[in-house]
Amino acid sequence: MAFLSSRRKKARLAPELDDQELGRLLKSLLATTRTGTIATTDLCVAQISRLLDQEEGDWDRKGHRISVLADYLAASHLARSWTTREPRNANALLLHSWTQLAVGRSQGRLESADAVVVESCLRAAEILPQDPTPWVILLGVARLERWEQPQAFGVWNEVLARDRWNREAYLNMLGYLSPDEAGSRMQVLDFVDALGARMPANAPCAATELTAQVVQYQAVLDRGGFEALVARNHWSQTMAAQALDRVAHTWAQPGFLQHARALADLNLLAYALLAADRRREARPVFEALGGTVTEWPWRAGGDPVTEFDQGQRRAMAGQ
Known part of the structure; x- marks a missing residue:
């Protein structure tokens, strides 16, 4: 990377x-x-x-x-x-x-x-x-x-x-166990908890927990109305804040993430940090990305490249 x-x-x-x-x-x-x-x-x-x-x-x-x-x-x-x-x-x-x-x-x-x-x-x-x-x-x-x-x-x-740590498999199971598919919110929580207890910090599936939090955050945005207006509060909740804290200062370090889709995980992290209004922490993540954009999670706000670019500007300005 x-x-x-x-x-x-x-x-x-x-x-x-x-x-x-x-x-x-x-x-x-x-x-x-x-x-x-x-x-x-x-x-x-x-x-x-x-x-x-x-x-x-x-x-x-x-x-x-x-x-x-x-x-x-x-x-x-x-x-x-x-x-x-x-x-x-x-x-x-x-x-x-x-x-x-x-x-x-x-x-x-x-x-x-x-x-x-x-x-x-x-x-x-x-x-x-x-x-x-x-x-x-x-x-x-x-x-x-x-x-x-x-x-x-x-x-x-x-x-x-x-x-053991296949990224695609973990993300598929996360989706499968969600209440929108074949599971429940409790099954998602149990799945993420069990993974975090034994997973290496830089495993290919390391983004599973943060993915679950971003999916939940975007679901709140999709509901619109007052809930969407206060969606940022999601990131002040204990589980969401801890999920960000665990990775915010390690993933962007040179050589920490080595798997093939590491840049996709950094896109996820940059998006989440901006959503949580932690823009200064997002800056080194954007620097590590070097302009490489993934469709998700940016497409939730509109054109992915435009959303990424605007987010990057805010992070670099530290505003």
């Missing part, structure tokens, strides 16, 4: 975050698909396969890359074409499954029967038994399709057996 000087860089959306190889691939895919040549699919598949093959064993990095590619390719048939050509290629199966999940999230349901995605994930799991990614995707399916809790927890345990 690149930590920068106090000189402010132009804010920009960057789904690849600080993964420069992934960023180059996204640009290359765009340029390749614009050529319109017969060999377009072959070229794209070769580029994707080359990148994903680099990260076998680094499940955190691999999951980040596949998730970004899945969102990027959701409107194309590339992932499906790859699995058709190479039905025993685990990475092809995973990318296709995650792409279907990305489409399903945007539509509120899976486009095809969930059994198709489940079958692809289980085939990938058979080929790569140590890889948690198939089970991470299945957890996303469980959340989208509202599987019963015994089924969802069964998948959850499969992820943990392979990658």
